[in-house]
Amino acid sequence: MTAADLFDLTDKVAVLTGGAGGIGVVYAEALVEAGASVVVADVNLDAATATAQRLAAKGHAVVGVSVDVRSAESAAGMAQAAVDAFGGIDILVNNAAIMVDLPPYGLGNIPVDEWDRVIDVNLRGPLLCTQAVLPAMDARGGGRIVNGLSAGAFMPGGIYGVSKFALHGLTVNLASELGGRGINVNAIAPGLVANESGYVALPKDSPFRDAIEASIPGKPSGPPEDLVGALLLLCSKAGDWITGQTILIDGGWITRL
Ligand SMILES: NC(=O)c1ccc[n+]([C@@H]2O[C@H](COP(=O)([O-])OP(=O)(O)OC[C@H]3O[C@@H](n4cnc5c(N)ncnc54)[C@H](O)[C@@H]3O)[C@@H](O)[C@H]2O)c1
Numbered sequence: 001m002t003a004a005d006l007f008d009l010t011d012k013v014a015v016l017t018g019g020a021g022g023i024g025v026v027y028a029e030a031l032v033e034a035g036a037s038v039v040v041a042d043v044n045l046d047a048a049t050a051t052a053q054r055l056a057a058k059g060h061a062v063v064g065v066s067v068d069v070r071s072a073e074s075a076a077g078m079a080q081a082a083v084d085a086f087g088g089i090d091i092l093v094n095n096a097a098i099m100v101d102l103p104p105y106g107l108g109n110i111p112v113d114e115w116d117r118v119i120d121v122n123l124r125g126p127l128l129c130t131q132a133v134l135p136a137m138d139a140r141g142g143g144r145i146v147n148g149l150s151a152g153a154f155m156p157g158g159i160y161g162v163s164k165f166a167l168h169g170l171t172v173n174l175a176s177e178l179g180g181r182g183i184n185v186n187a188i189a190p191g192l193v194a195n196e197s198g199y200v201a202l203p204k205d206s207p208f209r210d211a212i213e214a215s216i217p218g219k220p221s222g223p224p225e226d227l228v229g230a231l232l233l234l235c236s237k238a239g240d241w242i243t244g245q246t247i248l249i250d251g252g253w254i255t256r257l
Contacts, residue, residue, distance in 0.1 A: 006238040010035035013086040014235065015078060017069055017129055018096030018148070020047030022195035026224035027093060027231055028052075032060035034232055037086040041067040041078045042096065061086065069096050069125030075132035082136070089136035091235045094126035094167075095148040100200040102160050110159055122163035126170060134183075142182025146234045147171050149189035151250045164189075168246050175244030184243040186234045191250025192221040218251035 014031045018024045019040030031038045032055050040055075042048040045066040052064030063085045067078040082089050098121045103114035126147055137143030149171070153164035168187060175185040192198060192212065198221075202209045213220035230247050233239045248254050 001237075007232045007236045008035055009091075009232075009236055012036045012090040012235070013039070013082055013088055014091035014093065015039045015041060015082050015089055015129075015133060016093045016095060017041050017067060017078075017125070019064070020044050020051050021095070022197050023148070023190075023193065023224040023227065024095050025051050026228065027095060028055060028062065030228040030231060031091070031093075031235070032058075032062055034236070036091065036235075037061035038063075039078065039082040039085065040064045041081075043068050067096075067129075069094075069129055070120045072128045072131070075125075075128045078129070079132040079136055082133075088140050089133045089143065090140055091144045091146070092129060092133045092137075093146045093148070093231070093235075094129055096125055097122045097148060097163075099150070099160060100197050102158070105158075107158060107162070115159060118159045118163050119166075122160070123166050123170065126167060130174060130185075134178075137183055138181060143184075144235050144239070145174065145178075145183060145185040146231060147185070147187040149187040149246055151189050151191040151248055151254050153189060153246075154248075154254045154256065171246060172244050179243055184234070184239065186239070186242060186244065187246040188227055188230050188234070189246050189248045189250070189254075190222075190227055191216070191248070191253045193227075194221050194223050212253070216251045216253045220251050220253075222249070222251070 014036045019028050020042035028040050040048045040052045048064035052062045055062045065081045068074045150164040152161045153168050171187045
């Protein structure tokens with residue numbers, strides 16, 4: 001086996017939620033370039049379709065579908081669309097999340113409906129999408145699930161941090177539960193991503209950003225492309241022996257001893 005074979009996704013089918021977002025479009029391109037057929041799924045169908053059409057025009061096997069990850073029925077429809085289009089599912093990337101438009105409350109006074117709004121997308125969503133793809137993964141004899149975490153999981157950060165820390169817990173527990181079925185479950189936790197949502201969450205000219213960046217030992221911030229190596233590792237043969245891990249890609253911002 002060559003080094004390139006280790007990361008090759010030819011004949012694999014990947015379902016990518018939040019596929020129309022800033023990181024999602026980069027992930028979609030990486031997955032098709034590695035050889036996978038890809039379902040770009042997003043609540044924003046127009047943007048998902050546009051992403052899919054752009055990649056299809058380059059000769060890749062890709063479709064855009066609508067999904068609201070908060071709904072089991074919608075997640076099941078997404079999984080069925082993947083099976084209909086490409087015959088099965090090998091990879092699920094739970095990348096959709098609310099990270100901008102967060103409730104402006106601390107945990108001491110957050111209204112419960114605002115709590116639910118974030119948890120429903122960021123935690124319930126990955127659970128429902130996982131449940132939706134499991135029959136297709138079982139039919140293939142295994143698969144890979146990659147959850148979109150955040151360095152924000154590992155520091156105080158209100159409801160967003162809580163949702164991502166809980167997703168870390170879901171990752172570990174699913175890895176334990178599904179390992180015997182040949183399904184590896186891991187997560188990618190980016191630090192300060194240089195994209196539109198990243199700059200909404202923490203503006204470029206914020207003194208707070210300057211202070212954080214000054215405290216980061218390595219590269220303080222990076223584009224979504226910097227996450228692609230880890231994604232391909234976790235989705236491919238190269239990641240066969242890796243499960244239950246959250247890979248921080250953050251220049252060393254968070255260190256977990
Ligand atoms: N951008 C950053 O700085 C950063 C840092 C750390 C982690 N992350 C994580 O990376 C992932 C992607 O972030 P991004 O920068 O691409 O954000 P983004 O806001 O650009 O993309 C999020 C996507 O999720 C979709 N989405 C939202 N609710 C949905 C729902 N109910 N059903 C289906 N799709 C839904 C949106 O339409 C959007 O396309 C998220 O999980 C985020 O928490 C981002």
